[in-house]
Amino acid sequence: MHVKLHVWRQAGPTTPGTMETYDAPGISEEMSFLEMLDVVNERLNADGQEPIAFEHDCREGICGSCGMMINGQAHGPQRGTATCQLHMRKFQDGAEIFIEPWRAAAFPVLKDLIVDRSAFDRIVESGGYITAPTGAAPDANLTLIPKEVADAAMDAAACIGCGACVAACPNSAGQLFTAAKINHLNLLPQGQAERYTRVQKMVDTMEEFFGSCTNHGECQEACPKDISIDFIAYMNRDYVKAQLKNRKLLSQD
């Protein structure tokens, strides 16, 4: 394959960036998107040029490092797939591919395609924990959890924090990430103790950095883990309930 890349190049957080064009001949369609970038970078290195900086780690779709905007779509054209699991066979020979970093006020570009996603850490820090008993690990089936609940919590827990939801959102909203991080705890019995303080704190922290939801559904389409916007509705409901809940009655329904 022979593709032509238009890549955002930016030397540092404060320097202005620009789109640069790179010719990439001799690409195998069996390569992953990141392997294609590796090949381009090898050639740039050999030419004494600065390679394209991009974030990556596991390359098996579970770490959430490798997000980038490919042809105006977060993680590129394949649904439910992170950039590292996207293969070049999804592109036509001779295709022009536009690659940009995530864009949001909360995700400042550090270099080229790498953004600082630590605003996500601040959301998780504010409430993404549970009160756990100390001592020996409890018996595995001590707390009975209905299958549907366990499945839903697991679906939310699949979030890898890549930031595609924010990147794809026309409002740069962090709702899908935050809803996933709230609900994988709020849906389970073990998460009930902090359920309302968690939603209050995590939503409030989210809104310090991210935009608001207008229910387009773009985040759900972009999510490499296919996380549903149903969780956003659950988060909204718990946030409203948190306003009214008598905290003395938290142990009752």
Next chain:
Amino acid sequence: MALREADRAMATTMERPEIPPINPKRGGTAPWPVTFYRSAVGKKWVMAVTGIMVMGFVFFHAVGNLKVYLGAEDLNHYAEFLQQLLVPILPPTIALWIMRGGLLVAIVFHIHSAYGLTRMNHRANGSGYEQRRHYQAANAASRSMRWTGIVVGLFILFHLADLTFGTLNPDFVRDDVYRNLVASLSRPPVALIYIIANIGLGIHLFHGSWSMFQSLGLNNPRWNSWRKGFAIGFAGLVMVINVSFPIAVLTGVVSATNNPDCVTDGSVIVDCTQYENQEATP
């Protein structure tokens, strides 16, 4: 063994750069309804609740106006019924004014939240993309909410001036609803405004009446698939009813000259409020 400088740098946690917040935390204490309304999730909840209030009005306004097709007597009688609502518990028109007041408050909050959220979203977007985004799920209705909202807002002002206050209707006679409606909509440019604005309203309602379920947290796999159907049905019904009125007047289906409840002199409408007199004189 002492660590080399480079190893020490590797071993310590990197200093975290500050992310400038788009909505810095506010100090001080405010009552919870105020802090709730300050939050974006709270504003979306308010938008949904006020949206439902206005949807209720829009629905009964459209259905009530279908009496246009029954003739001047029925329509004008219905208009008088609205003024006499809850009489004698309340004096005439008071119930109507209470509902109007509620609607006005709802619309003010709806617009104020939309404005606040739009500002917030623009701040959150940062520098934006070089390449156009390839939208997957966002549709024309969801992406044009701000524009259809502005169209509907301006239309409400025009509509009030045209058929409630009568300042934009040269042939306006107070309380003769049928006559005013026919006189206004038989002007083609005005009819066109009504058609365009009500298509805008339909598009706005289509996204809004689905989106409100999410904003309120009304989400249940048992009936999630009905939400889109409800939105299509509700927005479609209201739009078809509302757009039918200007078309009916322009095509002559609704007119004063062939309506036995109206007195006309040639093509000039003299009066349509004859129903009480007609009952009195056989």
